[in-house]
Structure formats: structure tokens, C-alpha cells
Amino acid sequence: MCADTADKTAPDYRDTLFLPQTGFPMRAGLPKREPEWLARWERIGVYNRLRETAEGRPPFVLHDGPPYANGHLHIGHALNKTLKDFVVRSQQMLGHDSRYVPGWDCHGLPIEWKIEEQYRARGRDKDEVPVNEFRAECRKFAEGWVDVQREEFKRLGVTGNWEDPYLTMNFDAEAVIAAEFMKFVMNGSLYRGSKPVMWSVVEKTALAEAEVEYHDHQSHTIWVKFPVVRAPAGEAYWPVEEDPEKEDASRRAVAALKAHVVIWTTTPWTIPQNRAVCFNPSVSYGLYKVTQAPEGNWAATGDVLFLADALAEDVMTKAKVEAHERLRDVTAEELSGMVLAHPLRGVEDGRGEWDYDVPVLPGDHVTDDAGTGFVHTAPSHGADDYEVGRRHGLPMTYNVLEDGSYRPDLPLFGGAVIFDQKGKEKDANKRVIDKLAEVGAMLARGRVKHSYPHSWRSKAPLIFRNTPQWFAAIDVALDDGMDEHGATIRERALKSIDTLVEFTPKSGRNRLHSMIEARPDWVLSRQRAWGVPLTCFMRETGPGEVELLRNAQVNARIEAAFREEGADAWFNDDAHERFLTGIEGVTPSDWTKVTDILDVWFDSGSTHAFALRDRPDGIWPASLYLEGTDQHRGWFHSSLLQGCGTRGRAPYEGVLTHGFTLDEKGMKMSKSIGNTVAPEDIIRQYGADILRLWVAQTDFTADQRIGPEILKGTADSYRRLRNTLRFLIAACDGFEDAEKVAPAEMPELERFMLHRLTELDAEVRAGYGRYAFQTVFQSLFQFCTVELSSVYFDIRKDTLYCDPADSLRRRACRTVMDALFHRLVTWLAPILVFTMEEAWLERFPGEDSSVHLQDFPVTPDWREGGDLTARWERIRNARRVVTGALEIERREKRIGSSLEAAPVVHVADAELRALLEEVRFADLCITSGIVLTDAPAPEAAFTLDDVPGVAVVPAMAEGEKCARCWKVLPDVGTHAHEAVCGRCEDALA
Incomplete structure (x- = not known):
């Protein structure tokens, strides 16, 4: 029916029809109207009312991974919080008491960095400002952004306990974070170690793996000759002197022979820290001799070089060697007994800094995929290097300072800088390369573009640097009596992943499992100011060795002070005496207060304690953690380690991950490219429901x-x-x-x-x-x-x-x-x-009505015997043939409306024909009549290939048009109301 096409001469029966009545407009006007509904929900207290009415239901708690209180929301925030809202609301309507406490991560370097920028703009020096004054400015900065982001999240339509969120900088939270850290002190997992860690020279602090991202970086690459000074006795291709008094003469003789092991590295600045060279016993090695080389070339005629066979040709090419020969095989046993000299041994003005032997050691990390088959090893500047050094007792070096410069008193290179405060390469690499060339230790050099670690905050390249740091040991049996899922943090974490946690998608399980399997000990300390300190005291017991104060009374005092004053209490002048004086068996002067700041991932990893365990609206463990895939190495990871260290298992029962948001071409969003999409812009143009609908239409488990x-x-x-x-x-x-x-x-x-x-x-x-x-x-x-x-x-x-x-x-x-x-x-x-x-x-x-106070209705089992879905699938397919035939009739203007038609439908299948008769097929096809027949269809009949056995011959309906329902029927004109059909006559009566 359509009122605007009614016969103008017929009586007007519109007032007798039940035409639709609704105030629900076609145009939504969402940007303008959504804030009204937000204000209404706040006025009637929807979230709190649900808590009251849901008492006694099974609880469901989605624990909010804390966004960082620094800047406006981006589209990734909108995706994440909207997905969380889908979970919270749907679980509530499924019959749970679904609670959601939003939270914020408030400590850490980005906020500290912003305050430092403000200081620099005003000509102030951060180091001259009292630490608690500086911390107060960081707190104020974070508070401002929490308020901004809270309103932006609420504008998305996200429900939750916005009046009482959790903040990692709240005094209670800081007290719990400190208490959680002190459990690591007490259970024996905390230790101070000196090992290489990812270090940002820009931010002057160690970084966790979760704070590192990898980008292409162009590095120097050099091939360096390490002279052979001793080898197993009895070999004819170098002289052997076992008499120590003749050692210098032996070395001169070896040097004359020009026998060298060649290494390859992309970090020339680490050569002054070299302590060994590694080879792989499973790789094939040979002894090669340069037989022809250009005059003045670094690789000279007569040089004898040890190389991996698979890489020898490439090395000779890079070294511009014109001809060479392979002298013989070199066995693993021969290499294991070899001793080298550092390439800077005896260098003028070196003051003996590098006059030591360099052993050749086996290492599984060495490959013959690139380089020379020999790996330069600096235990202070690489993870594999450190492990080799630890196994073989190699000494550590402390040549590189926190700002990325060499210690001033380092011979030849003192004061040289690796990267400056803007992350730009400076003079360290060049000075080392130039000196190696000067002493004849270079074989070749070049440049290589490769994936390199960068700080995700400053975007500057990082270095591996050996510094004393505090670590949580993940393979030490803990003294805490929680061994149900394992004795160590790693065992508990892997057991949790395997048996206690449901992953969505399933691939998340394998990713997190492999990371936990391979990860080193957790670096907990940072050399910054804004955060929760490592609340512990130590004393030196020997060179590089310390003892920790483990005292429950001291810990209780610290926790109580933090609840009253926050973590600032640790930095007050009286903190040392305040926490240690009057404790039986503790002499304050014996102990030194640690001043490092906790890794902020420990903060966020501890949120389960104060946002779930300690809150009346929390449960432990959480029903679900939901974040982006990057949090397998971030929040999921740190929460897992922290929970296993303090509660013996993962703090969550489920982990759900989503991908990243890209632009329409599949490119990563970037302000510099100009392809970002801001949530506030979408809301301003379309409304938040359109943004939420976009989230619902995407496969969030992949990139969107x-x-x-x-x-x-x-x-x-x-x-x-x-x-x-x-x-x-x-x-x-x-x-x-x-x-x-x-x-x-x-x-x-x-x-x-x-x-x-x-x-x-x-x-x-x-x-x-x-x-x-x-x-x-x-x-x-x-x-x-x-x-x-x-x-x-x-x-x-x-x-x-x-x-x-x-x-x-x-x-x-x-x-x-x-x-x-x-x-x-x-x-x-x-x-x-x-x-x-x-x-x-x-x-x-x-006033009190809201769909968000409802549950999903209980739906009776309205299914009928037999396959009703299949039955109606057949009916609808037959209907498609009829509507397809009538569409052609309309297009050719042979009819104006389907009600003018009464087609003949040829149905070969008797069962289907009976079914169509039973359901009043004409009504389903919106025609005034239909003739169903088993007669063979004429050749010109309309058919659809995917609906065999049904054919339609269009025909006009017989009779007159009803002025009320517009059907064309034979009985129109035979009733009291002459212009209507029998059905409409009854309705009018």
C-alpha cells in the first residue's frame, strides 16, 4: 500500500487504517542527542542501580588495563574501551553481576619527561628541584589528564564506576604496590645484579622489553682481525712457545705470520669492551690465506685468516681480496684451545687497558648465516655475551656512562658519545673504527640497514649497557608456601597459561607461553623520580655483593606511611630513621636506602591487588583481561609475573586480545602522514553509536x-x-x-x-x-x-x-x-x-526506565517439530522467483504495483505446491492473487537457476481495486461500501 498513489476519485479511507504512529525519528541526530542520554544515565544512576539489583548473581569482573594519563584519546583507545563496554554490558544482561572499575596508569617516564620539558622551557634544572616538589608537579599533570580522559571515555557510552576509579598514584595504591614489591624482598626472588640491560641514553634509564619497539636503523658494520697469540701445541702453521719468559717473542712471531681470527659486528663502539670471541662447534671452519690483494689494502697479501667456510667468499669480497686459498680444515678442538690478543693490545697511549688475552669460546648462538662465523663478545653489552661471560667467568666492564658516553678516563676514547640526547649517532663508532684502522686491525667496513631496538617513548635507538640493577629472579624457588602451580615464577606462569587461563583468540596462548619460556629475569629498577620507589634497604657484603634487610616490622611501617602520605614519604629527609629506628635487631646506620624507582610495569602488574583483591566491588582472580596484542609482552606479561610472585598463579581467568587500527589502505596511522582518525571527530560528525557500530562490525582479533x-x-x-x-x-x-x-x-x-x-x-x-x-x-x-x-x-x-x-x-x-x-x-x-x-x-x-536496566529476555522454546527453517527456506526461494518476475513487469511498466498482479506459478514438486497453498502464498508475494499449478511451465516463463522446478508467468489480477487496501479483487463493488473488498467491509463494520 502507498497512500500517495491512491485513486483520487475513490472515497478516502485513510482514517480507517491502522497507519504507523511513532515519535522515533528517521534521522537519529546522535551527536546532539547522545549527551542528553549520558546525563540521564548519570542522573538515575544506572551503574549503581545495577549493582543493587544484581546482588547474589554470579560475579563477572573485567579488570581494566590502565591507559596512561597523558594526552587525548586516540582511535586505539576507543576500540579498546568500546570492546570492554561490549563485554561488561553483555555479561550483565546475560545474568551476571558485571562490574567494571576503570583505572589509570599515572607514574612513569612520559609524565616525568613532560615536566622536564616544562622545566627546560623555563630554564630550570630538574636536579636542583627537591624531589618531592618535582613529584608533586608530575602528580598534578597526571590528575589533569585523568579528568580529561574520563570525560572522553564516558562520551563513548562506556559504563562503569567512573566516580571511584583506581589510580596507581592514589596513596592506597602506592602503599599496595610497595607492599607487593616487599613480598619479592621477603620471598627471596629480589636480587641486585650487574648485567646488560636495554638502556635509553635519552631518558637515562633501563627499559623493560615492553617499552622497546624495533625500527629499521642504519649501522656501521666492521670486520676486525684478532691476532692469534697462542694455540694448541704441535700445530705447524704458527709458532708455539710454552716458556712464559719467551711469550713476547712468541707473540711477535705470530704477528709476523699474520694469523688472525676475524669477527664482524654492527656495534663498533663495543670493541673496547671485548673479552672473548665465540664460535659454534657445529659450524665448518677453515684456515684461509690471502694470496693477492691491492697495495695498501687492509687485507694484505700473506694474511692468514680463520673463517667459517660458508662465509669465507663473502668476507674476501668485502675485504677486496683479489685471490686467496684455503689452507686446511680447522676443528672445534683446535679453536677451543686458541687464545687471541685484543686488537688494541699494546696500542700507543692505551696505558695497558687492552693488554689481556682473549679466549676463543664455544657458543650455540653463533651462526654462519652472516658475518664470519666468529662473534665478538662483550659481556657488558649483550644478552648472549653476558651468558657466555657468566659461564666462563669473564670480567665485566663499566666503560659506558648513563648518558651514552665513555667514562672520561678511558684511554683513547674517553668522553666519546654513542648517541646524544636526541638519539643521534655521535663520535664513538668513528673513533673506534679509526683507531682499529690505525693499528692495522681492520679487514673491511660497510653499512647495514637492520631492525634495531628503540624506545617507544623517545623513539631513540637504545644500547645494551651493563649497570647494577635490581631483578626479580624467575627461576628461584620462592619461600612463600604457594607451590600448587610450581615453585618458581616461571613454573607458575607456564602452568597458569597451560591450565588456568582461557585465551581469545587461541593464538594468544602460544605467544605468551613462548615469551615466558624464553624471558630473562625481570629488571625492576629505574633511575628516575616519578613512581613508587623500591622500598628496601641494603648493605654491602663484598665487592659487588649486597644483603637485603628482610624485616616485617619495617615493611609494615613503610606501608602505613604510604597509605597516609603516599610514596613521597620515602623521599623525605627523615625516611631512613623513621622506618628503621627502634626496630629490634636493626641498626639504622648499617643500612642504605635504595632510591631507584620501580618499573611502571610492576605498578600496572600490581593493579590486580588493589583493584580486585582489596576492593569490595572486585573479585580475584579477574574474569577477563582485555587489551591489544602488544600487551602479551606488556600488561598481560607483567601481571602474570607479579601475580605468580605474590599469589602463586595468574591474576586472570581469561585473556582477550585485539589487533591494531590502520587507515583505509592498511597503513599504520601517523600524525606526520596525516592519516589519523580521532574519536572526537567521528563523534562530532556521526555520533558515538556509529563508532561503536564500526567496532562491532570488525574482526577485532586482527588489525582493523x-x-x-x-x-x-x-x-x-x-x-x-x-x-x-x-x-x-x-x-x-x-x-x-x-x-x-x-x-x-x-x-x-x-x-x-x-x-x-x-x-x-x-x-x-x-x-x-x-x-x-x-x-x-x-x-x-x-x-x-x-x-x-x-x-x-x-x-x-x-x-x-x-x-x-x-x-x-x-x-x-x-x-x-x-x-x-x-x-x-x-x-x-x-x-x-x-x-x-x-x-x-x-x-x-x-524517569526510571532504561534498556540498560534489563536482562536479555528469557525466550521460550518456540521451535516446532520438523525442520521449520528448511520448510520456510523453500517458501522464500519460491517467493524470490515470483518477486523477480514482477520486478521485470514493473521495470517494463506493465504494472505499477505488485497488487495489480495475479501471476501463475508453475510448481513441479507436489509437496512444495501444497506448502505454498497452505501458507496463503499470494499474501507472502504481496499480490492480489496467485494461481498455483502443476502444469508444465511454458518456455517463456520466468525462472531462477538456483530455484529449480518453479516458474512464473505474470498475469494481471481480475476485478476492481479496493479503495482501502488497494488489492485488485473480483468482489469489490458487491458490498455496502461499494469501493472496498470483503475484508475491508468487515473492518469498516
């Missing part, structure tokens, strides 16, 4: 794309869904329970819609239960726009508008519409929080 064209498509999907809701709300106008019809009395079409609701109910609950939001939305969107708008609503418009008010068919239809409304609006409420609230209030207004 967003941009103007994608958002246009999302907005179009929203409009289609909104139109479905609008029709549904209008169809339910004035509906009351007294109107309801029992399913058994309904026409089969209505029974089929109830059947589909039962199926969808199971799909929706299962989908939300496994966090498959894309699956949930796509199922509901397909149902709304195809099964409802294009089929059911289209078919039943005539019934809703024209049937008598008390007709069984109309009442049955409205009963189904009411059931559809209650389910669709609640099922979609976790996703489209604003739109579903608007729809709910359109039917159920009231």
Missing part, C-alpha cells in the same frame, strides 16, 4: 581499518538498522498484553518468526559468551534487514494496516512484533547503547 569511506558504510548500515527499528516500534504502537495470541493459534509465518527468535536467542547468548561481537551483530543485522525488513515486515504491512483490529492474524502479528522488539532492542543494547535506549524509551517512557 578505519577511514572516511568505511565510516560512510557504517553509517549506512546504521540507517538501515534504524529504519527496521522504526517500523517495529510503530507496529507495536498501543500494544497491550490483552492483545496477545498464543503461538499455537498463530499463522505459520508468525510461528516461524518465533522459531527464528529461539534460534537467534541461542546464537546471541553463545556469541556474547565467547566475545564474538562481530558474529552477534552480523546475525542480528542480517535478520533485521533481510528477514524482517525485506520479507516479514513487507508481507505483514497489509495485515497491520488493513485487517480489523481484533483479527487473529493482526493480533498474532503484533504479538510477534512485541517479542521482536523486546529481544532485538536488548540484544543490541550492549553495542548501540544510545539508539537502543532511545527505542526503549519510545515504548516505555519514565
Whole structure:
């Protein structure tokens, strides 16, 4: 029916029709109206009311991974918080007491860096400012951004306990973080070690792996000759002197022979710290002689070189050697007995700094994929190097200072700088290379572009640097009595991953497991000011050795002070005496207060303690942690280590990860490129529900794309869904329970819609239960726009508008519409929080009314015996053939409306033909009549290839057009109201 095409000469019966009535507008106006709903939810206290009514339900707690309180939200924040909101709301509506306490990470270098920038702009020196004054400015900066981000998160429609979030800088939180750290002191896992760590010369602090990202970097690459000074006795190709008094003469003789082991490195600045050269016993090695080389070349004629066979040709090419020969095989046993000289041994003005032997040692980390097959080893500047040094007792060096410069008194290179305070390469590499060339130790040099570690904050390249740091040992049996899942942190973590945690997607399990399996001890200390300090005292017991004070009374004093004053108490002048004086068996002067700051990943890793364990609205362990895939090495990782160290297991039962957000072309977003998409811009143009709909439509487990064209498509999907809701709300106008019809009395079409609701109910609950939001939305969107708008609503418009008010068919239809409304609006409420609230209030207004106070309705088992879905699939396929034939008739202007037609439908299958007769097929096809026949279809009949056995011959309906329902029927003109059909006559009566 369409009122604007009515016959102008016929009586006007529009007032007798049940035309749709609704205040739910077609245009949503979301940017303007959403803040009104936010204010309403805050006014009626939706979150708190849910807590009151949900008492006694099974709890579900999504623990919020704390965003950093520094800057406006980006699209990754919006994706993350929206996904969390989907979880929290859907779990509540599934019947849980679903609690969500948002939180913020407030300590750490980025905030400290911002305050330092402000100082530099004002000409102030941070080191001249009292530490607690500096910390107060950091706290104020963080507070400001917490307030900004809180409002931005709320604008996304995210529900939660916004009035009482957790902050890592709250005094109670700082007290708990310190208490959690002191458990590591007490259980024996904390120790001070001197080993190489990732070091930022820009930020002047050690970094955790989670704070490191890898970018392409162009490095120097050099091939360096290490002279052979001693070898196993009995070998003829170098002289052997076992008499120590003749050692110098022996070395001169070896030098004359020019026998060298060649190493290759991309960090020339580490050569002054070399203490060994490593080889791999499983690699094939040979002794090579240069037989022809250009005059003045670094590789000279007569040089004898030890090289891996697989790399020898490449080395000779790089060294510009014109001809060479392989003298013989070199065995692992021969290499193991070899001793080299440092290439700077005896250098003028070296003051004996490098006059030591360099052993050749076996190492599995050596390969013959690149280089020479021999690896220069500086235990103070590499992870593998350190392990080799530890196994073989090699000495550590302390040549590189915190700012990336060599110690001033280092011969030849004192004061040289590796990277400056902007992360730019300075003179250290060049000075080392030049000196090696000067003493004849260089064989070749070049440049290489490779993946290199950078700070994710400053974006500057890092160095491995040996410094005394505090570590949590992850392979030491802990003295804490929590051995159910293992004795060490690593054992507990791996057991948790294997048996206690559900991962979504499953691949997250393997990623985290491999990281825990291979990780070294946890570096806990940072050389900064803004954060929770390492609340412990130590005393020296020997060179490089310390003893920790383990005293429960001292720990209790510290924790109490932090609850009262925050972590600033540690930096007060009286802290030493305050915490140690009057403790039995403790002499304050014997102990030194540690002043390092805890790794901020320990802060966030401890949040489970004060946000779950200690809060009345928390449970432990958390039901779910949800963050991006980068948090396998970040928050998931640190929380796992921390929980295993203090509670014996993972602090979570589930881990859900999402990918990163890219632009429409699949490129990483960058302000410099100009392809970023800001959440506030999307909300300003479209509204938050469109942003939330984009999240629901994506496969969040992979990387997602967003941009103007994608958002246009999302907005179009929203409009289609909104139109479905609008029709549904209008169809339910004035509906009351007294109107309801029992399913058994309904026409089969209505029974089929109830059947589909039962199926969808199971799909929706299962989908939300496994966090498959894309699956949930796509199922509901397909149902709304195809099964409802294009089929059911289209078919039943005539019934809703024209049937008598008390007709069984109309009442049955409205009963189904009411059931559809209650389910669709609640099922979609976790996703489209604003739109579903608007729809709910359109039917159920009231100050205390809200769809977000509802659960998903209990859906009866409306499924019928037999395969009703397959039965209606056959009916709908036959309908497609009819509508396809009529579409051609409309296009050719042979008919204006499908109601002018009464096609002949040839159905070969008797069962299908009987089925179509049973369901009043003409009504389903929106025609005034249909003739079903088993006669063979004429050749010109319309068919569809995928619906065999059904053919349609269009025909005009016989009779006159009803002025009320517009069907063309033979009985029009035979009733009291001459212009209407029999059904409409009854309705008018």
C-alpha cells in the first residue's frame, strides 16, 4: 500500500487504517542527542542501580588495563574501551553481576619527561628541584589528564564506576604496590645484579622489553682481525712457545705470520669492551690465506685468516681480496684451545687497558648465516655475551656512562658519545673504527640497514649497557608456601597459561607461553623520580655483593606511611630513621636506602591487588583481561609475573586480545602522514553509536581499518538498522498484553518468526559468551534487514494496516512484533547503547526506565517439530522467483504495483505446491492473487537457476481495486461500501 498513489476519485479511507504512529525519528541526530542520554544515565544512576539489583548473581569482573594519563584519546583507545563496554554490558544482561572499575596508569617516564620539558622551557634544572616538589608537579599533570580522559571515555557510552576509579598514584595504591614489591624482598626472588640491560641514553634509564619497539636503523658494520697469540701445541702453521719468559717473542712471531681470527659486528663502539670471541662447534671452519690483494689494502697479501667456510667468499669480497686459498680444515678442538690478543693490545697511549688475552669460546648462538662465523663478545653489552661471560667467568666492564658516553678516563676514547640526547649517532663508532684502522686491525667496513631496538617513548635507538640493577629472579624457588602451580615464577606462569587461563583468540596462548619460556629475569629498577620507589634497604657484603634487610616490622611501617602520605614519604629527609629506628635487631646506620624507582610495569602488574583483591566491588582472580596484542609482552606479561610472585598463579581467568587500527589502505596511522582518525571527530560528525557500530562490525582479533569511506558504510548500515527499528516500534504502537495470541493459534509465518527468535536467542547468548561481537551483530543485522525488513515486515504491512483490529492474524502479528522488539532492542543494547535506549524509551517512557536496566529476555522454546527453517527456506526461494518476475513487469511498466498482479506459478514438486497453498502464498508475494499449478511451465516463463522446478508467468489480477487496501479483487463493488473488498467491509463494520 502507498497512500500517495491512491485513486483520487475513490472515497478516502485513510482514517480507517491502522497507519504507523511513532515519535522515533528517521534521522537519529546522535551527536546532539547522545549527551542528553549520558546525563540521564548519570542522573538515575544506572551503574549503581545495577549493582543493587544484581546482588547474589554470579560475579563477572573485567579488570581494566590502565591507559596512561597523558594526552587525548586516540582511535586505539576507543576500540579498546568500546570492546570492554561490549563485554561488561553483555555479561550483565546475560545474568551476571558485571562490574567494571576503570583505572589509570599515572607514574612513569612520559609524565616525568613532560615536566622536564616544562622545566627546560623555563630554564630550570630538574636536579636542583627537591624531589618531592618535582613529584608533586608530575602528580598534578597526571590528575589533569585523568579528568580529561574520563570525560572522553564516558562520551563513548562506556559504563562503569567512573566516580571511584583506581589510580596507581592514589596513596592506597602506592602503599599496595610497595607492599607487593616487599613480598619479592621477603620471598627471596629480589636480587641486585650487574648485567646488560636495554638502556635509553635519552631518558637515562633501563627499559623493560615492553617499552622497546624495533625500527629499521642504519649501522656501521666492521670486520676486525684478532691476532692469534697462542694455540694448541704441535700445530705447524704458527709458532708455539710454552716458556712464559719467551711469550713476547712468541707473540711477535705470530704477528709476523699474520694469523688472525676475524669477527664482524654492527656495534663498533663495543670493541673496547671485548673479552672473548665465540664460535659454534657445529659450524665448518677453515684456515684461509690471502694470496693477492691491492697495495695498501687492509687485507694484505700473506694474511692468514680463520673463517667459517660458508662465509669465507663473502668476507674476501668485502675485504677486496683479489685471490686467496684455503689452507686446511680447522676443528672445534683446535679453536677451543686458541687464545687471541685484543686488537688494541699494546696500542700507543692505551696505558695497558687492552693488554689481556682473549679466549676463543664455544657458543650455540653463533651462526654462519652472516658475518664470519666468529662473534665478538662483550659481556657488558649483550644478552648472549653476558651468558657466555657468566659461564666462563669473564670480567665485566663499566666503560659506558648513563648518558651514552665513555667514562672520561678511558684511554683513547674517553668522553666519546654513542648517541646524544636526541638519539643521534655521535663520535664513538668513528673513533673506534679509526683507531682499529690505525693499528692495522681492520679487514673491511660497510653499512647495514637492520631492525634495531628503540624506545617507544623517545623513539631513540637504545644500547645494551651493563649497570647494577635490581631483578626479580624467575627461576628461584620462592619461600612463600604457594607451590600448587610450581615453585618458581616461571613454573607458575607456564602452568597458569597451560591450565588456568582461557585465551581469545587461541593464538594468544602460544605467544605468551613462548615469551615466558624464553624471558630473562625481570629488571625492576629505574633511575628516575616519578613512581613508587623500591622500598628496601641494603648493605654491602663484598665487592659487588649486597644483603637485603628482610624485616616485617619495617615493611609494615613503610606501608602505613604510604597509605597516609603516599610514596613521597620515602623521599623525605627523615625516611631512613623513621622506618628503621627502634626496630629490634636493626641498626639504622648499617643500612642504605635504595632510591631507584620501580618499573611502571610492576605498578600496572600490581593493579590486580588493589583493584580486585582489596576492593569490595572486585573479585580475584579477574574474569577477563582485555587489551591489544602488544600487551602479551606488556600488561598481560607483567601481571602474570607479579601475580605468580605474590599469589602463586595468574591474576586472570581469561585473556582477550585485539589487533591494531590502520587507515583505509592498511597503513599504520601517523600524525606526520596525516592519516589519523580521532574519536572526537567521528563523534562530532556521526555520533558515538556509529563508532561503536564500526567496532562491532570488525574482526577485532586482527588489525582493523578505519577511514572516511568505511565510516560512510557504517553509517549506512546504521540507517538501515534504524529504519527496521522504526517500523517495529510503530507496529507495536498501543500494544497491550490483552492483545496477545498464543503461538499455537498463530499463522505459520508468525510461528516461524518465533522459531527464528529461539534460534537467534541461542546464537546471541553463545556469541556474547565467547566475545564474538562481530558474529552477534552480523546475525542480528542480517535478520533485521533481510528477514524482517525485506520479507516479514513487507508481507505483514497489509495485515497491520488493513485487517480489523481484533483479527487473529493482526493480533498474532503484533504479538510477534512485541517479542521482536523486546529481544532485538536488548540484544543490541550492549553495542548501540544510545539508539537502543532511545527505542526503549519510545515504548516505555519514565524517569526510571532504561534498556540498560534489563536482562536479555528469557525466550521460550518456540521451535516446532520438523525442520521449520528448511520448510520456510523453500517458501522464500519460491517467493524470490515470483518477486523477480514482477520486478521485470514493473521495470517494463506493465504494472505499477505488485497488487495489480495475479501471476501463475508453475510448481513441479507436489509437496512444495501444497506448502505454498497452505501458507496463503499470494499474501507472502504481496499480490492480489496467485494461481498455483502443476502444469508444465511454458518456455517463456520466468525462472531462477538456483530455484529449480518453479516458474512464473505474470498475469494481471481480475476485478476492481479496493479503495482501502488497494488489492485488485473480483468482489469489490458487491458490498455496502461499494469501493472496498470483503475484508475491508468487515473492518469498516
